[in-house]
Amino acid sequence: MTRIGPHLRTLLLTLLLAGGFRGSATAQLPATLERHRSARTVVRSGLMPRTDTLARQEGADTLALTDAADVRDSLHTAAAGAPDSLGTAAPQTLPLGTDSSADRRRLRLQRRDTLSLPAMSWISLVAPGFGQIYNKQYWKLPILYGTVGAGLTLFFHENKSYRPLKRQYDALLLEGTGRTEELNDIQSRMIRSNTRRQLYLGATLASYLYFIGDAAVNYAYDTSPVRKATTLSTICPGAGQIYNKSYWKLPFVIGGLATTIYTVDWNNRGYQRFKRAYALRSAYDKTVLEAQQHPELYPDGPGQSKDEFRGQYSTEFLKNLKDNYRRNRDLCIIITAGIYILQIIDAHVDAHLKDYDISDDLSMSIAPAINYTYSPVAGGHRPTFGLNLNMNF
Numbered sequence: 001m002t003r004i005g006p007h008l009r010t011l012l013l014t015l016l017l018a019g020g021f022r023g024s025a026t027a028q029l030p031a032t033l034e035r036h037r038s039a040r041t042v043v044r045s046g047l048m049p050r051t052d053t054l055a056r057q058e059g060a061d062t063l064a065l066t067d068a069a070d071v072r073d074s075l076h077t078a079a080a081g082a083p084d085s086l087g088t089a090a091p092q093t094l095p096l097g098t099d100s101s102a103d104r105r106r107l108r109l110q111r112r113d114t115l116s117l118p119a120m121s122w123i124s125l126v127a128p129g130f131g132q133i134y135n136k137q138y139w140k141l142p143i144l145y146g147t148v149g150a151g152l153t154l155f156f157h158e159n160k161s162y163r164p165l166k167r168q169y170d171a172l173l174l175e176g177t178g179r180t181e182e183l184n185d186i187q188s189r190m191i192r193s194n195t196r197r198q199l200y201l202g203a204t205l206a207s208y209l210y211f212i213g214d215a216a217v218n219y220a221y222d223t224s225p226v227r228k229a230t231t232l233s234t235i236c237p238g239a240g241q242i243y244n245k246s247y248w249k250l251p252f253v254i255g256g257l258a259t260t261i262y263t264v265d266w267n268n269r270g271y272q273r274f275k276r277a278y279a280l281r282s283a284y285d286k287t288v289l290e291a292q293q294h295p296e297l298y299p300d301g302p303g304q305s306k307d308e309f310r311g312q313y314s315t316e317f318l319k320n321l322k323d324n325y326r327r328n329r330d331l332c333i334i335i336t337a338g339i340y341i342l343q344i345i346d347a348h349v350d351a352h353l354k355d356y357d358i359s360d361d362l363s364m365s366i367a368p369a370i371n372y373t374y375s376p377v378a379g380g381h382r383p384t385f386g387l388n389l390n391m392n393f
Contacts, residue, residue: 131215240347
């Protein structure tokens with residue numbers, strides 16, 4: 001048997017010890033790692049799942065079921081009141097649990113593609129009966145067409161009687177025979193026929209405007225009282241004051257317009273009269289001038305002026321009268337237009353002031369007041385006297 005040297009023996013002993021240490025370390029490694037490893041985490045699709053912080057924090061979720069319902073109702077209310085991009089109000093939402101047929105009908109009407117009140121009134125002005133059709137009041141159409149048609153028929157019938165009488169009256173005036181029984185009779189018949197003609201035309205216009213105002217009053221969709229009062233005053237003077245229940249203003253509006261319209265008509269008739277007289281007198285002056293230059297053309301002379309005054313007034317005087325009547329007529333037209341615009345503004349402002357809060361607490365009080373101010377000169381505070389003015393409005 002071969003003897004192992006001391007150096008070889010030392011080397012073998014060292015290798016054996018190293019192998020035993022490695023085996024014990026390898027056996028103890030899994031226990032050490034298992035002791036320091038955290039809980040198992042499963043990773044799916046490459047994303048780490050995050051925990052719900054509201055679930056771990058008690059009381060963090062402030063939206064309870066009742067609060068969520070309140071928020072939902074508030075959002076519905078806000079959406080119902082907010083206008084959309086087209087300028088129309090969004091349809092309102094009925095609260096849960098309500099079953100009102102009137103409210104449901106109102107909401108159905110609001111959801112429709114509606115016309116504004118001024119647009120409907122302008123269309124009704126061009127197309128009679130459009131407002132009643134738009135408001136679904138079809139039973140008013142026969143009344144509208146019946147009254148307007150009857151008024152127009154009577155007007156045209158009376159106008160056929162008036163025009164021949166007017167031509168006869170003008171012809172008798174040109175003859176210059178003076179005031180005769182025939183002239184007076186024709187004038188009386190002409191005045192009566194003209195009065196009936198104007199009454200028929202006025203009744204036709206009144207019924208026409210009434211049905212336009214009726215369409216505006218019965219407008220089926222929500223609109224402000226201010227817009228309705230302004231529209232009614234534009235359609236018919238005084239209608240806005242009636243809608244605002246300011247009845248005491250109605251005599252001023254109707255009386256002012258009636259007075260100015262009468263003065264317009266009176267001055268226009270004077271203007272037409274002296275305009276015709278001026279034209280006839282100017283033609284006569286030209287005839288006189290030609291007769292002086294060419295007497296052979298007028299062997300019997302120029303004759304007499306054919307105007308109604310038979311040459312009593314000069315051409316310049318008749319021209320001044322004609323210009324005065326025309327100026328007064330134009331001035332009365334401007335005043336009439338001003339009264340018409342003023343009553344529209346009055347109805348608009350009055351409708352605004354209907355919602356203005358005017359309480360009984362309108363007072364003013366004055367009371368003495370004493371205050372203390374610091375004065376370096378006096379070396380301290382000194383009193384100052386004054387008045388307090390309190391106004392409640």
